[in-house]
Amino acid sequence: MGYKVAVVGATGNVGRVMLDILAERAFPADEVIAIASRSSQGVEVSYGDKTLKVKALEHVDFSDVDICLMSAGSGVSKEWSPKIAAAGAVVIDNSSQWRYDSDVPLVVPEVNADAVAGFRKKGIIANPNCSTAQLVVALKPLHDKAKITRVVVSTYQSVSGAGKDGMDELDRQTKAVYSLQDIEAKKFPKRIAFNLIPHIDVFMEDGYTKEEWKMVVETKKILDPKIKVVATCVRVPVFISHSESVNIEFENPITVEEARSVLYNAPGCLVIDKREPGGYVTPHEAAGEDATYISRIREDATVENGLAMWVVSDNLRKGAALNAIQIAECLINRNLIQAKKKAA
Numbered sequence: 001m002g003y004k005v006a007v008v009g010a011t012g013n014v015g016r017v018m019l020d021i022l023a024e025r026a027f028p029a030d031e032v033i034a035i036a037s038r039s040s041q042g043v044e045v046s047y048g049d050k051t052l053k054v055k056a057l058e059h060v061d062f063s064d065v066d067i068c069l070m071s072a073g074s075g076v077s078k079e080w081s082p083k084i085a086a087a088g089a090v091v092i093d094n095s096s097q098w099r100y101d102s103d104v105p106l107v108v109p110e111v112n113a114d115a116v117a118g119f120r121k122k123g124i125i126a127n128p129n130c131s132t133a134q135l136v137v138a139l140k141p142l143h144d145k146a147k148i149t150r151v152v153v154s155t156y157q158s159v160s161g162a163g164k165d166g167m168d169e170l171d172r173q174t175k176a177v178y179s180l181q182d183i184e185a186k187k188f189p190k191r192i193a194f195n196l197i198p199h200i201d202v203f204m205e206d207g208y209t210k211e212e213w214k215m216v217v218e219t220k221k222i223l224d225p226k227i228k229v230v231a232t233c234v235r236v237p238v239f240i241s242h243s244e245s246v247n248i249e250f251e252n253p254i255t256v257e258e259a260r261s262v263l264y265n266a267p268g269c270l271v272i273d274k275r276e277p278g279g280y281v282t283p284h285e286a287a288g289e290d291a292t293y294i295s296r297i298r299e300d301a302t303v304e305n306g307l308a309m310w311v312v313s314d315n316l317r318k319g320a321a322l323n324a325i326q327i328a329e330c331l332i333n334r335n336l337i338q339a340k341k342k343a344a
């Protein structure tokens, strides 16, 4: 018997990719329901070669749903995830609402798959921020090899990380530049077309942004609380895929060749690192792909045991939808959930 899977936020950037990936991976679902806000009721979305009619969240009975993939923002998750979990579905949430709750596991399966077992406390599992997901996939094998002590990361984050409104804004502003129209900034605080913005999410008291704070706290929760992380998060005029420039300090020595070798064999990682023009991955090439790509691996000679590298991944896939579905697969493969008996 297969599972009944609900996708909340099915009309959004992440929700649509979730439906694609469920179909691509032949996820063992007997039924998939697409859910969004009342304004999308009746809208059609694709699920493999099928078309699903979107239901309004408040009209859905979750009592026979087994797995709920939530990607409708923190406010919706705060209100609905506990109700959906109380109805007996496991909620895998993409928002930041539950990530820092000690009773909610924060999981990237390549890094801390065992943590999924902790879902029983609240019936919720959190997915990390898109920039954190790809970072920890690349850091984990290096941490196992030489023990990371400190990470300095600068991100180059695509507009799809800000939802469909973010993509629309880059599209609209780019057309406006070419047609000499006024440029209106609604979603982002400044113009994003032919520009970049060193500010994502709200400012905190210490001058860092919440996006930067998330990378610090989430890396510690998923990988190791002892690792020091400092981040600078930047929005760039790219539609899909986030890129990261990463400097890593280790407790133990590690050569570039050793790093390359462990990353070659690491789950979820793909090393493309030829020291020649074009011998690295750009966000355009990573879009639509599942891997976390690692390029430009080199020694950072400014510290005792240091490496620098370039990490790129599709933020809608590994940064959100794919990671959530991998978590669901972990629950199933480890026999942590069973499909409920459905009414005939």
Ligand SMILES: NC(=O)c1ccc[n+]([C@@H]2O[C@H](COP(=O)([O-])OP(=O)(O)OC[C@H]3O[C@@H](n4cnc5c(N)ncnc54)[C@H](OP(=O)(O)O)[C@@H]3O)[C@@H](O)[C@H]2O)c1
Pocket (backbone or CB within 6 Å): 008, 009, 010, 011, 012, 013, 014, 015, 035, 036, 037, 038, 039, 040, 057, 070, 071, 072, 073, 074, 076, 094, 095, 096, 128, 129, 130, 160, 161, 162, 163, 164, 165, 315, 316, 319, 320
């Ligand atoms: N984009 C990324 O790279 C990324 C990565 C990691 C995590 N996330 C997180 O994933 C979540 C979704 O992101 P997104 O990029 O997909 O955003 P999005 O493109 O703006 O889509 C938002 C989705 O939420 C739905 N929604 C909004 N209010 C709702 C309500 N009251 N009831 C039910 N559904 C509601 C929307 O439905 P309507 O179309 O009906 O409004 C839409 O389907 C956010 O929490 C985001 O922080 C995103």
